């Protein structure tokens with residue numbers, strides 16, 4: 001049973017999501033406005049809110065917000081105790097919007113994973129995962145990525161000394177696999193064209209042992225400012241930032257060994273972590289974003305050196321934003337050949353990373369090499 005105070009707080013945040021505000025932003029704003037709420041209360045409110053959106057289509061919309069949150073939590077507890085208690089057909093019909101079946105295959109295990117609480121993944125600095133796990137405790141390694149740790153403990157990791165010393169980043173496993181797919185070498189010159197707050201850029205820099213240069217661009221200057229703060233904490237210096245709005249007017253004439261386009265997308269792969277987005281994202285968004293993704297690839301393609309590598313990634317699984325974008329680029333660019341993702345242990349040149357296989361976000365990654 002949830003405490004009444006948690007139900008009331010969750011109901012107030014829900015009202016803000018109807019404004020409409022994305023749930024994570026509504027939650028952040030609510031916590032800023034209610035600084036007296038402690039860590040335990042914040043965690044309980046966040047869980048209640050995200051559980052609500054995970055079970056949204058099961059809830060009696062005529063009931064009060066508090067009652068609906070209670071219904072969602074009861075469903076979640078029943079499902080957690082016995083995942084088979086919810087029929088696969090019910091999950092397929094209610095866990096995601098109907099339009100999604102037009103855009104992707106939907107295996108039953110995908111739905112089971114979507115309804116679970118998401119895992120928290122860390123990326124230790126290269127070669128230090130064992131040491132970090134011993135310090136933080138409650139960490140489980142994975143054979144899929146050498147520096148990744150699944151954190152199962154209860155500490156607020158942002159308050160640990162290790163975080164402030166830059167000993168790790170909070171980074172989802174699927175995102176770490178994108179960095180490994182790029183596999184940059186020390187001393188090379190790379191362009192992370194949609195670098196955002198630098199999650200993947202910091203990983204590329206670590207893989208390059210802080211040697212060489214990464215151009216980190218994004219259309220959001222605010223995100224690039226956060227990237228610089230994160231890089232300072234991690235003592236990463238082999239990068240420079242510049243704003244770039246994705247247009248044909250490029251930020252530099254540099255020719256690169258590698259370019260990463262971690263493109264803006266519909267985010268279907270993050271729907272376990274961010275379930276509110278299931279009910280605010282549309283097929284129209286998917287189609288519009290695919291146009292942007294194609295344009296981003298088109299605009300950077302001329303900036304690669306001969307034999308340079310182009311990596312395309314999105315945290316979504318829709319056909320329109322994944323294989324269709326990759327196939328269109330391959331067809332339009334005979335000067336590029338699809339390149340095997342050998343660092344991920346496959347000879348395929350594109351890969352879906354499934355949430356139910358990784359217990360992490362879903363992503364798609366594709367690679368090409370420019371012919372000499």
Ligand SMILES: C[S@@+](CC[C@H](N)C(=O)[O-])C[C@H]1O[C@@H](n2cnc3c(N)ncnc32)[C@H](O)[C@@H]1O
Nearest residue numbers: 194195196198199200219220245246262263264
């Ligand atoms: C998926 S996020 C990048 C996440 C980041 N690479 C990371 O690993 O933390 C996509 C980024 O693309 C940026 N973006 C959106 N539209 C853009 C455009 N037209 N040109 C350049 N960047 C764009 C967004 O600001 C956002 O930071």
